[in-house]
Amino acid sequence: MNINTPxxxxxxxxxxxxxxxxxxxxxRFMDFLFGKFILxxxxxxxxxxxxxxxYIGKEAIPVFYDEETRKEASLGNLFAPQKYGTxxxxxxxxxxxxxxxxxxxxxxxxxxxxxxTIIALLFGAPLAIAAAIYTAEFAKPWxxxxxxxxxxxxxxxxxVVLGFLALLVLASWLQDLFGFDxxxxxxxxxxxxxxxxxxxxxxxxxxxxxxxxxxYREASLALGVSPSKTAWSVVLPAATPGIxxxxxxxxxRAMGETMVVLMASGNAAITSLKLSDSVRTISATIASELGExxxxxxxxxxxxxxxxxLFVLTFLLNMLxxxxxxxxxxxxxxH
Amino acid sequence: MTLKRVVVILASMLxxxxxxxxxxxxxITIKGSDTMVLLGQRWAEVYMKKNPAARxxxxxxxxxxxxxxxxxxxxxxxxxxxxxxxKEKEQVKAKRNLDVKEIPVAVDGLAIYMNSVNPxxxxxxxxxxxxxxxxxxxxxDVGGKEGKIIAYSRENNSGTYAYFKEHVLENAxxxxxxQTLPGTSAVTNAVSKDLKSIGYGGIAYAKGIxxxxxxxxxxxxxxxxxxxxxxxxxxxxxxxxxxxxxxxxSGEAAKLVDWILGAEGQKLVREVGYYPLxxxxxSPVTTPKAAGAKKKK
Numbered sequence: 001m002n003i004n005t006p007x008x009x010x011x012x013x014x015x016x017x018x019x020x021x022x023x024x025x026x027x028r029f030m031d032f033l034f035g036k037f038i039l040x041x042x043x044x045x046x047x048x049x050x051x052x053x054x055y056i057g058k059e060a061i062p063v064f065y066d067e068e069t070r071k072e073a074s075l076g077n078l079f080a081p082q083k084y085g086t087x088x089x090x091x092x093x094x095x096x097x098x099x100x101x102x103x104x105x106x107x108x109x110x111x112x113x114x115x116x117t118i119i120a121l122l123f124g125a126p127l128a129i130a131a132a133i134y135t136a137e138f139a140k141p142w143x144x145x146x147x148x149x150x151x152x153x154x155x156x157x158x159x160v161v162l163g164f165l166a167l168l169v170l171a172s173w174l175q176d177l178f179g180f181d182x183x184x185x186x187x188x189x190x191x192x193x194x195x196x197x198x199x200x201x202x203x204x205x206x207x208x209x210x211x212x213x214x215x216y217r218e219a220s221l222a223l224g225v226s227p228s229k230t231a232w233s234v235v236l237p238a239a240t241p242g243i244x245x246x247x248x249x250x251x252x253r254a255m256g257e258t259m260v261v262l263m264a265s266g267n268a269a270i271t272s273l274k275l276s277d278s279v280r281t282i283s284a285t286i287a288s289e290l291g292e293x294x295x296x297x298x299x300x301x302x303x304x305x306x307x308x309x310l311f312v313l314t315f316l317l318n319m320l321x322x323x324x325x326x327x328x329x330x331x332x333x334x335h
Numbered sequence: 336m337t338l339k340r341v342v343v344i345l346a347s348m349l350x351x352x353x354x355x356x357x358x359x360x361x362x363i364t365i366k367g368s369d370t371m372v373l374l375g376q377r378w379a380e381v382y383m384k385k386n387p388a389a390r391x392x393x394x395x396x397x398x399x400x401x402x403x404x405x406x407x408x409x410x411x412x413x414x415x416x417x418x419x420x421x422k423e424k425e426q427v428k429a430k431r432n433l434d435v436k437e438i439p440v441a442v443d444g445l446a447i448y449m450n451s452v453n454p455x456x457x458x459x460x461x462x463x464x465x466x467x468x469x470x471x472x473x474x475x476d477v478g479g480k481e482g483k484i485i486a487y488s489r490e491n492n493s494g495t496y497a498y499f500k501e502h503v504l505e506n507a508x509x510x511x512x513x514q515t516l517p518g519t520s521a522v523t524n525a526v527s528k529d530l531k532s533i534g535y536g537g538i539a540y541a542k543g544i545x546x547x548x549x550x551x552x553x554x555x556x557x558x559x560x561x562x563x564x565x566x567x568x569x570x571x572x573x574x575x576x577x578x579x580x581x582x583x584x585s586g587e588a589a590k591l592v593d594w595i596l597g598a599e600g601q602k603l604v605r606e607v608g609y610y611p612l613x614x615x616x617x618s619p620v621t622t623p624k625a626a627g628a629k630k631k632k
Contacts, residue, residue: 267514269511291397
């Protein structure tokens, strides 16, 4: 086994050298294989998104030309006010796809989605951003190490659990507090939804605030500005695009959220701007109705059409969010 | 090295689990009505205790969901709280080339739930219809105290929804302000918490919650949904609960059907809170005629 004096023809050294080189090529081969495997995964993930988009589009687009669908649910039926209801009680917008005359007004659903989403944002965003400012600017490192993971853990709570909480507990509290007519309403669902979007707004804002270079703060403090004033007037403005991105992403998440609203909103498709009314959102409608719907019936098409709109909307919002994050990076890198 | 070991262990676990599952006999799957989930679970529990070899899986989702599953062949037995439409039976025939077997398994009086503080004790069918179509919005108008009526309904994949719409609303539309909740227990839960509320659903869910006596019209007597009244169809909104199967039941499923229609199965119906079939001697009842199950159309 003496490497310094290799005896030519010595069996043991030859075997050793051989096994070493074969081991090396083996490792290289594994490396190659692993690289391809990772690539395959990336392609799979991206193409899945595209395939989902194509599938939803394929099922939804016949809304515009399918004879049977056009008869029951023309674009006029979907969007324009109709003469439903009675003389004394006219109902221009009704969502009631099961019945003798199916009624497919989507306006109450859009309005409902928007109402819940905006309440969730109004309630959740200030909380999440304030918490982000606290952890990024004021908290001691060990406090930050505890608070950050805990807030992020909130994202791990299944939304059905949040919905359940809202249905049983939160709704009663809010009704006692504000005396709502409807126990389950937009406010109840919005606040429960806020819990679902706080983690995403918090995480993205916190990252944005932490990314602001130390030099900004040091310069401000050196000029004799107090730490709270520094956070408010220097760090926060510098991180604005990131915080805006956080809100846009939170908005997108809230629009698609299903289980919370299904349980906490009461699901009545009322066309009103009152926040204390019960609401029915697009996502909850799809979740509760797609299970039974007859394959490729007008109702099925309309549900897919709603899904496609939701998909496009959240897709655009996410892109907008990414755009703002990129903008923040450019800004902080010094253009 | 460690990763490899983990992979090997996981793979072997997966494999052995597969064999274990394959080794077991195929379970009977039951799917459908949320109204009947309680009943189905109770039946399955007791039946499996008596026959350890049998395996039964029960899921809810609504009668419509169960019927869709029967059409697609993803369930053995469909539970439904409304009779299957002819169109749906044709779909089973077209898709699976099997005739639908309809088995009434229990009788239910559709209860009208109200909060226990509500002083109202009786409602006419027309008043209930008025409330759900939006004609009546204040408890004052049906003889109660001043206060907005908060009405709860079910999602439209529910058999109870379909039954209610047909027999109480006489196919009129629900008012848009009527709230819909997933599942009868969600409705009873909401009603028990909401002082000014009203809801509807299976009698078995009415335990611990106030329910109204129903009058067919203003001049007829108010009727309690008791067993006697429901079975004699004095209670105006009584209905059958069904099991549907594609083709004649065979093997374990046939034994299960015989058992639930027998004395033991029907006794459990009573325990859960529904009412046993009028002639629960053991012979399967095929054509419902009593108990207000009005023939549709």
